[in-house]
Amino acid sequence: MTVGKSKHADMLRTWGKPRWSGNSKPEDEDARQVTWTNYDKVGEFAGLTTVVSDTRSGLITRINFYPAKLSRQEAVAHFGSGYVVTRYAFDSCVSEEESEAIYESPTGPLVIVEYRARGVAIYLGLKDMVTRISYVNGPIGSTRSKCSD
Known part of the structure; x- marks a missing residue:
């Protein structure tokens, strides 16, 4: 699967029937709905996988x-x-x-731990154990808080 190129149908064809799937509830009519x-x-690696895709286009995000x-x-x-280690904080005013x-x-x-050119973000928890590996099509966060604007 390639984030930003593969579609929901490609995922189903390659990985088969999921454990479960559901759609988000948009906050307003213009909000983009996603499928989890x-x-x-x-x-x-052994473990669980979550795929997020745009409900309308089917594009994996x-x-x-x-x-x-x-x-x-x-x-x-x-x-x-070829990685960088970056610290991030949560932007509490953004949903x-x-x-x-x-x-x-x-x-x-x-x-x-970010491989930015490859779209890979490795989230670390206690004792430097990996809690999540995200494949993305763009930055995982912003360079500064949106709450201070």
């Missing part, structure tokens, strides 16, 4: 892998060099269901 699709045992047990060291060995409202912050609680 969950799988077990697909992807590069994000793929999240939740590895069962993977360390930062193992993830970097798998993905290779976006299909994407996180986060911004770069030197004191932020989120530590993410």
Whole structure:
């Protein structure tokens, strides 16, 4: 699957029937509706997978892998060099269901290993264990808070 190119139908054809799937409820008529699709045992590592796609176009906008047990060291060995480590904080004034409202912050609680050119973001938790690997088609957060504007 390629984020930004593959469609929901491609996912179903490649990965088969999902564990479950559901649509978001848009906050207003102009809001973009997304479809959340969950799988077990697909992807590069053991664990759960969530695919987010635009309900209208079917275009996949994000793929999240939740590895069962993977360390930062193992993830970097798998993905290779060419990454940056960035800290992010949550933008509390922004509500976006299909994407996180986060911004770069030197004191932020989120530590993410990013392969920006490849669209890969590896979220780290306690003891440098990977909590999520996201495949995206663009930046995962903004360079500054939208709440201070």
